[in-house]
Structures are given as structure tokens and as C-alpha cells.
Amino acid sequence: MAKALIMIMLATSFFLSSIAQVTADQPYVGGYLDGTVVNGSRVIADVYFRDTDYSSIPSSKWLGTVISVAGALNNNPITNPSGVVYQNGLLLLSNGSVRWAPQAWLIGYPLCYYEKSVGNCYYVAYYERIDISSPSVTYKIFAYPSGQSHDNDNPAIYTWLNQTYAGDTTFLIGKQLHDGVYYKHFQFGVESNQRITETQWSVGNNMVAYYNGTAWYYYSGKTATYGNNAITWASGSAWGIGGEAYAGVDAVETDAQYVRWNYSGTSVSNDVSLWTQSGISYDWVSKPYQ
């Protein structure tokens, strides 16, 4: 009898602990630059969290804003994505701190990872940028803590130097059809480990652009919801950002190169137009673009 009870207790505790440690769901919603596939050597987006009540975020959750871009080989934009996805992201935690987490992935496994605190949610702006210049990939954060630092264009610049993978020499930007699937090779959006429903948070993505060797440029923008957001292909499969749709998140404010994601209960649909403009990107600050 005692052995049976011990067995039940062990099994129950194992069961309960497994539920608490279950792999996170990774809800995601984002946008992409909708245009003919081209090569790019850099991608960028300005992001901010300042409209969010961070204290309402549970300590077990994080609110992230991530840019993701597909790597490619030999400057062949149509047929040669390598399968590697390079990501630069910022996370807002429940204590208001903002952490930076650059990483790269291939076939569901991380290739590299780094994380560091870079400020708090009151910063006026953060620019996320990824550069590729084989054999290196450079992940950058330009942090503007105040209006004064922004007006004077005096950011702190964090750089993490890592390598390219799979022989990548360029990024893919735009959209292409491959084996019946549309691939959206450069995405920007919001992600969490679990849906944050405790507060009506807001995350802004602004000045979304890529560098074409001559200028920073942008296409029209559209939404990409999970399941419709394949970013690259590898090993016969399509690979997209996140793990499930971020239900309850809408694109509540948009303009050229700009979207504000907001958790309000309404879910934005896939391929909704965020902006129709395209062209050279002009910004108030210059340092993130040098």
C-alpha cells in the first residue's frame, strides 16, 4: 500500500511539474515587406515599448519585438535561401527592463545566442539592425534613453559580432512563391513565450527598411500571421517565425514603415495592408543608418 501511494505521488508530481515546464507556445504576429525578392546586406527597424504597463506582465512571461531575415547563398535570390534565419530582438520584462537577444536558427535549432540588458521600457527608441558581410553577421542595438539623446542622435550602440552560417553571403528581402508557398523573407513583429493577456500592451515597429547597397529602402507592408509567415525553406519544409498565432493582437495604428501592435482582444488577419508606400527610407536620426 505504501509503495503504491509513493508511486502515485511520484507520478503525480512528475505530471504536474511537466505541465509547469511545458515548452512555451511562442505566439507571434508580424508584418513583412511585400515586394519582389531582392538581396540586402542590412535590415533595420525602430521599436518601442513605452506605451505598455510592464508591471502587469507576469514575471514568467516576456514581450518581445523581433526582426527576422532569411540568409542566402551566392547572391541568388530566387532559389538559394540557405535555411538559416537571423534574428534580432528586444524583450520587455515585468520589471520594466529591456533585454537584447540576438540569435540565428537552422532547422529548428539555434546556431548562436547572446543576451544582455540594454535599458528599460521608457527609452525613446531602440533600433534593431542586422548586417551581413561574410564571414560575419553583426547584430546591433542603437539605444536612445531620452528625448535629448534622440534629438542629438547620441545613442549607445551595442554590437554583437558573430559569424554567418551555411555559407550565407546575403539576406533575402521581399516575397516569393516556392512549391506553392509564399515565403516572406524579412519580417518584423511581436512575440512572447506565452500570450500576454493581463494588460493592453502596445509595441511599435517603425522605420522598417533594408539596405540595397546604395540606400535604405522599403516596400509596402502587410501582416503575416503564424502559419502564413513562412520565412525560409530547408529540408523540404517551410519554416516560419513563432509557434502559434498571437490571438487578440491587432495593428491599431499604421503609416508608411510603421505599425503599432496592440493587445485589445481583436486579432488582425493575414496579409492585411499596413502601408502601401515604398521607396527610400528617411529618418530623423542618422547613426543607425551609418
Added chain:
Amino acid sequence: MRKILGFTTLVALIIFALVLFVESSTISDTDAAADVSSDGGPSSTSFHGIPFLTSMEITDPQIAPKYGINGYLHISNSPETPSELTLGEYEQCLVFLLRFVSFSPEVTETQVTLDPSGSGLSIEQVCKTGTFKVNDLISYNVSKTITIKAGETIPVALILHKPPANFAGWVSFPAGPVGISANVPIIDDTEVTVYG
């Protein structure tokens, strides 16, 4: 009594089976294979999701190994290193703690490279008269490459020099463990803001 034992054993086995089902379902939620349709018509291509990892996942021994991560390097301020300091006339000494956490008994150590001019973190501060690189202000008191055993914490001191005088008008800049690289993920929890 035998019936009670048999019943409780059966219940325990059922619970165990449910555990296995939940874990496999959860993993496959992220890696769910599904037919992906598109404007181009139906497709039989399977679709998989790429998660975004953070220190919450990297430091979790139940999650990290599922992504092939068997350990990480954690860097933090030593107790005597303040999060804010004012740079006086002389150089300052900062001490960071480097700790290697292993999730696998086979992974017993990691090699760490400390080179402010090499790979890893780089910090720059833009001020009115230009941009200075914090890496150029820092030197370490240890060998360029060190070995940290699993569970071991090693204090590393760095000397922080003042920015050159021609860089004026800076109010503050972040300092940190620049130029550190390893073959495991790095979680940098250091926080040092330097004021003039």
C-alpha cells in the same frame, strides 16, 4: 488490498502515459507539420515554427536541451561592482563573475575568450564630438582564453580607462564584459553605467 494496489498502480500508469502525451503534444505544437496553403494553390509542404529563445528558456534545464543547448555562461556584477559609478581622474577596476552552468554530465567545462578587440560584445557611445568605443577603454587581468568548469564561478577584473579628452560632452555610457565569447550561449546580467 490487492485490488486497491492494482487500481492505484493502474492510476499511476495512466498519469505517466498522460505526461508523455502532453510533452509530445507540446513539442509538436511548435513543430506542427501542417499543409501550408497559399495564394498559389494547395501545397503539401510541411510547416514548422522557429521559436525565439530568451534567458527564461536558455536557463531552464527542461527546455534548453530540447534545442541542443547543454549549458550557458552567465556573467554578472560582483557584489563590489556598482551598477552606477562616476569616472574620476584615475582608471577604475570592475569585477564581473563568470559562471558556467552545464545541463549535461558530459559537458564538464567551456572555453571562454576575453579579447576586447575580438568577437563578442562591443559597446560604443556617441557624443557631441564623435563616437568612442568602450572596448578600447577596457583591458582584462586574465589570459585571453580561460577554462571554466561546470558549476565554477570565476571573477574577472577589467580595468576601465577614461575616454580620450577629445570626446567631450558625454553624459554617461554603458560599460560591460566586452569581447567575451564562448561556445555556449552567454547570458549577460551585468549592469554598469558610467558617469563623467
